[in-house]
Every structure is written in C-alpha cells, then in structure tokens.
Amino acid sequence: MGLERVSKILKMADEANTSVIAFNCINYDMAYSVVTVAEEVKKPVVIMLYPEHNYRFNNTDLRGFAEMVKSLASKVTVPIGLHLDHSSDFDYIMNAIKEGFTSVMFDGSMLPLEENIRLSKKVVEVAHTFGVDVEAELGRVGFAADSDEENPDMYTKPEVAAEFCRKTGVDSVAVAIGSAHGVYLEVPKLDLERLEEINKATEKPLVLHGGSGIPNDQLEAAFTKGINKFNVGTEFFQLYYDSVFEYMKAHEGEKNVNLLFEMSNYVQNRLMDYLREKMKLSKC
C-alpha cells in the first residue's frame, strides 16, 4: 500500500487505545524483518532512522533508506510509517524531508523551553507545507547509563506540555516519565500518574522513548494512558549484533564466502522471532 503518514498511524493507535511500535533500523535486514512481521501479524509499524547512523557511522544514506522503506511498504497491506528520529539540526531535518522522510523529530529537549518552542514551531511550519509530520520532545529523556530516568527534574510537566503543543502545532510529543535511552542499570519505573495528567492536558499523541528494557506490564499500562508511539532501539540492535556473533561462531574457521550471503537469512529469522513477540504488545 505504500508509506502511511505517521500521524495517521498514531491516530489509529489512539482510537484503539494502544501504541504502535517504532523500531530503529540501520539496514535492509532490520527494515525487511520489521515490515515482514508487521504484515504477518497485520499491525501497523514505524521504521525510524537515527541520524548518527547516517552521518557518523555511514550505515546508510538518507535517500537510500527512505527509498528502501518505501519499496518495502509498497509490497504489504499494513500501514508502514517512516520517521527520522532525534535531530536538533534544522538543516539536517530539511534535507531528510527533501530526501523522502515523511515524519521527523525535532529534539529541542536540551534547550530552554522558549527556544524549544520557537525551533519546534519553525520545523512544523516547513514540514507541514510538505505534508510531513513532526514529533518534538518536552522534558528530557536522557541516558540510562547516567540514570537520567531517575531524575524527576527532567520529567515533562503536564501544564507545560499543554502550552508547548498549543504554541508549536507539533503532531506528537515525546514525554519524559521515567524512561531513558540505552541499557538500564536498574529496572525503570514509569510515572504513570504523570502520564495520565499529561494525556489529560493535551490532545496530542504521546511518544515513549527508551523502550528497551521496560517491563511489559508497565508498557501495557502506559499504552492505555496516552502513549501512542513506543520507540525501541538498543535491544533490537543488540539482538542483531548477537545474531551475527552467533552465526560467525557457528562457522568459526570456515573460509567459504557464501557464508556471507547466507548470514542475512540467519539474522532476519532471529530478528523476526523477536519482533513477533514484541509486536504482541501493540493492540492495533
């Protein structure tokens, strides 16, 4: 069916009182596995590119990634969204839109509130002209390695969320309620009461970042209290890495170049097993 707007997918999730899952991907093995399982379980999904995987690690390029996801989406019947994850660089975001991204995140969470509002609004004004959706971040979802999720000073305040959404016109907002990016040192505890308050204060779909390692019962509760997009990166990348490692170990000492070509199949199957399980969390 081709790419679907992320705002439309989030609306579907909201109507079903659940969340769609958004996976960070770097290449065909990952994106193919996500789209294939989404089609199998008949659920919408979002594929995200983290900018560093383009400009720093050169894992992919913007247009190539966008075209790859478009092509995969054209072969299935379920809605597939394409999203540029965390960027605070206006020019980079504009370039991503030019190269085919239909949803972008402007991350101004490190900035003073007024500056976050001003720049989020600026991105919205241009993006909406091109029919592209915008996610912003309010409060700050930091890093699990720094125990940022334990710092309530960084959490999103409901009344500020209302003001932020009204002034910027963003399509969705990432909230800080006790999650963080990367590997948690302790089991995180989401502030679900705060989430409910934020959800009451604004109509906009809410996004939960730092999805790797949050217990399922907390996720399920968060999905019924306003989270309509749930981002997963670290655990998906870790599984990819582990699968390559396992494959290499199983073939240690062999010198057959065909093993390289057959590796994709092995990795994709491992990723798809994980995705089948993960996608059960989403009820749309």
Ligand code: 13P
């Ligand atoms: P994790 O890498 O912690 O799963 O977080 C992913 C994320 O929030 C991407 O925006």
